[in-house]
Amino acid sequence: MAMSINADDCTACGACESECPSKAIRFKGAAYVIDPKKCTECQGTADAPQCDEVCPSGAIAKAA
Amino acid sequence: MSSPIISLASLTTSPAPRRKGGCAATGCGSSTRPADIDPAVWEMIKDHPCYSEEAHHYFARMHVAVAPACNIQCNYCNRKYDCSNESRPGVVSERLTPEEAFRKVVAVAAAVPELSVLGIAGPGDALANWKNTRATFEAVRKAIPDIKFCLSTNGLALPDHVDEIADMAIDHVTITINAVDPEVGAKIYPWIFYDHKRRTGLEAATILLERQMRGLEMLTARGILVKINSVMIPGINDDHLAEVNRAVRARGAFLHNVMPLISDPAHGTHFGLTGQRGPTPAELTALQDRLDGGIKLMRHCRQCRADAIGLLGEDRGQEFTMEKLPETVTYDPAPRQAYRDFVAAERGDRGAARDDALRSVEAVADDVRLLVAVATKGGARVNEHFGHAREFQVFEAGPKGIALIGHRKVDAYCMGGFGEDATLGPTIAALDGIDTVLCAKVGDCPREALVAAGITVTDAYAYDYIETAVGKLYAERFGLTAVFA
Numbered sequence: 156m157a158m159s160i161n162a163d164d165c166t167a168c169g170a171c172e173s174e175c176p177s178k179a180i181r182f183k184g185a186a187y188v189i190d191p192k193k194c195t196e197c198q199g200t201a202d203a204p205q206c207d208e209v210c211p212s213g214a215i216a217k218a219a
Numbered sequence: 220m221s222s223p224i225i226s227l228a229s230l231t232t233s234p235a236p237r238r239k240g241g242c243a244a245t246g247c248g249s250s251t252r253p254a255d256i257d258p259a260v261w262e263m264i265k266d267h268p269c270y271s272e273e274a275h276h277y278f279a280r281m282h283v284a285v286a287p288a289c290n291i292q293c294n295y296c297n298r299k300y301d302c303s304n305e306s307r308p309g310v311v312s313e314r315l316t317p318e319e320a321f322r323k324v325v326a327v328a329a330a331v332p333e334l335s336v337l338g339i340a341g342p343g344d345a346l347a348n349w350k351n352t353r354a355t356f357e358a359v360r361k362a363i364p365d366i367k368f369c370l371s372t373n374g375l376a377l378p379d380h381v382d383e384i385a386d387m388a389i390d391h392v393t394i395t396i397n398a399v400d401p402e403v404g405a406k407i408y409p410w411i412f413y414d415h416k417r418r419t420g421l422e423a424a425t426i427l428l429e430r431q432m433r434g435l436e437m438l439t440a441r442g443i444l445v446k447i448n449s450v451m452i453p454g455i456n457d458d459h460l461a462e463v464n465r466a467v468r469a470r471g472a473f474l475h476n477v478m479p480l481i482s483d484p485a486h487g488t489h490f491g492l493t494g495q496r497g498p499t500p501a502e503l504t505a506l507q508d509r510l511d512g513g514i515k516l517m518r519h520c521r522q523c524r525a526d527a528i529g530l531l532g533e534d535r536g537q538e539f540t541m542e543k544l545p546e547t548v549t550y551d552p553a554p555r556q557a558y559r560d561f562v563a564a565e566r567g568d569r570g571a572a573r574d575d576a577l578r579s580v581e582a583v584a585d586d587v588r589l590l591v592a593v594a595t596k597g598g599a600r601v602n603e604h605f606g607h608a609r610e611f612q613v614f615e616a617g618p619k620g621i622a623l624i625g626h627r628k629v630d631a632y633c634m635g636g637f638g639e640d641a642t643l644g645p646t647i648a649a650l651d652g653i654d655t656v657l658c659a660k661v662g663d664c665p666r667e668a669l670v671a672a673g674i675t676v677t678d679a680y681a682y683d684y685i686e687t688a689v690g691k692l693y694a695e696r697f698g699l700t701a702v703f704a
């Protein structure tokens with residue numbers, strides 16, 4: 156249970172990183188990535204995944 | 220009827236005599252302060268190219284792109300878009316960490332003594348990236364104590380940061396306000412991210428507009444100068460901007476800058492893709508004229524890139540990309556100080572020249588107007604070669620005074636070394652309605668092409684102050700003897 160970032164759509168703006176309550180998002184190499192071990196899908200802290208709510212590029216979806 | 224930005228009355232009033240060797244009186248350095256501007260405000264804006272039409276001839280700004288994230292979506296913005304040939308707000312090629320930005324500012328201050336202002340304007344929102352914005356300003360303040368800071372924001376996060384903005388001596392803030400009515404706002408902002416939630420429609424617009432107004436009030440209550448930017452979107456907010464103008468004026472905004480929507484399907488913005496057009500230059504000028512009775516409008520705005528460097532109208536950003544910067548930098552205040560001394564002398568001189576110029580246009584009784592395009596590379600002088608000009612500043616001379624009313628961008632047609640006539644067509648189109656072009660030098664070929672299009676071009680006033688040149692031209696044209704020595 157985790158979200159993930161589609162690198163093709165991500166513009167590396169970093170908005171998701173500062174909103175993530177679980178500190179699951181990091182800038183790695185050339186793109187932002189979500190650590191699936193840390194991601195809680197924001198359950199218990201917010202109504203909806205904060206990264207997806209803030210992302211302007213629609214780059215975030217449930218990990219397959 | 221609109222009044223010129225530099226009103227005749229404000230300029231013909233003699234400035235307070237300069238006191239020798241002392242700065243106690245307001246006269247110091249303010250010999251060109253228009254009389255309708257409060258001395259305390261003039262101190263804050265006189266070296267700021269974006270706030271003072273006078274300063275934009277002398278001083279340079281730089282923007283550092285340390286703020287990539289945004290907390291709202293606008294229909295005229297596509298966050299994926301990035302093109303180094305573009306010159307639009309919110310579009311930028313080089314994103315920096317605060318440490319990189321610090322190195323860049325110090326390197327630029329050493330090479331560009333005109334530098335007076337550091338701005339953070341995106342490519343996202345300066346306040347949605349507050350940690351980066353604050354870290355950058357703090358580091359630079361330590362090294363260069365006298366530099367001015369400004370930032371641009373959509374206003375959503377503004378009320379949360381006003382106290383820190385005041386504490387950090389950021390004395391200029393720009394808020395982009397495109398509407399004061401949520402019904403209008405909802406057509407411009409598809410969503411905002413606020414209080415841990417994405418909000419859309421009227422709810423989004425209502426929250427945003429309320430936060431913008433509150434932030435504006437909080438800033439002006441603390442004596443911070445606030446400029447409002449509005450994007451003019453025909454059919455959506457063009458008629459509404461008069462109401463925006465009234466609302467922001469009532470809350471103490473200092474300047475209102477109306478910018479044209481730049482819309483192109485290739486940009487991939489919502490407006491671009493749905494065929495929303497931008498205003499024509501005539502529509503923009505008509506709206507600016509209509510609002511002129513309100514707070515001062517800024518007609519010299521160039522919609523700079525978020526990493527622009529240099530005088531307004533020029534961008535030296537490519538000279539200072541990260542890979543060209545040294546690993547370590549130390550700040551030397553000497554070049555900037557020397558430049559300031561030079562400007563202080565030039566300003567006194569120019570102020571006197573301008574008074575003379577204005578007397579000569581004042582002497583013409585009839586309401587005859589002259590539109591003059593000037594090729595300049597700064598210093599308020601006619602000092603650029605026609606073929607090298609990338610833009611012309613447009614001045615209107617009439618019995619009410621001489622006013623900068625805008626600028627026209629062109630492609631410098633002789634960059635290749637030959638006079639490629641092929642590109643003169645667009646230049647002539649850009650100069651539509653202009654009576655005379657003043658420049659430092661012009662070749663026979665372009666001169667003849669312009670004459671054929673009904674535009675006079677002359678280098679007779681090369682290196683004069685712009686107002687002096689325009690004043691002389693006006694006096695000669697309308698059969699007066701100019702009052703110049």
Ligand code: SF4
Pocket residue numbers: 157158174175176177178179180189193194195196197204205206207
């Ligand atoms: S869903 Fe929540 S916890 Fe997971 S990465 Fe996004 S913001 Fe972080």
Ligand code: SF4
Pocket residue numbers: 160164165166167168169170171172187206209210211212213214215
């Ligand atoms: S908010 Fe979206 S575009 Fe921005 S860094 Fe995160 S995934 Fe990428």
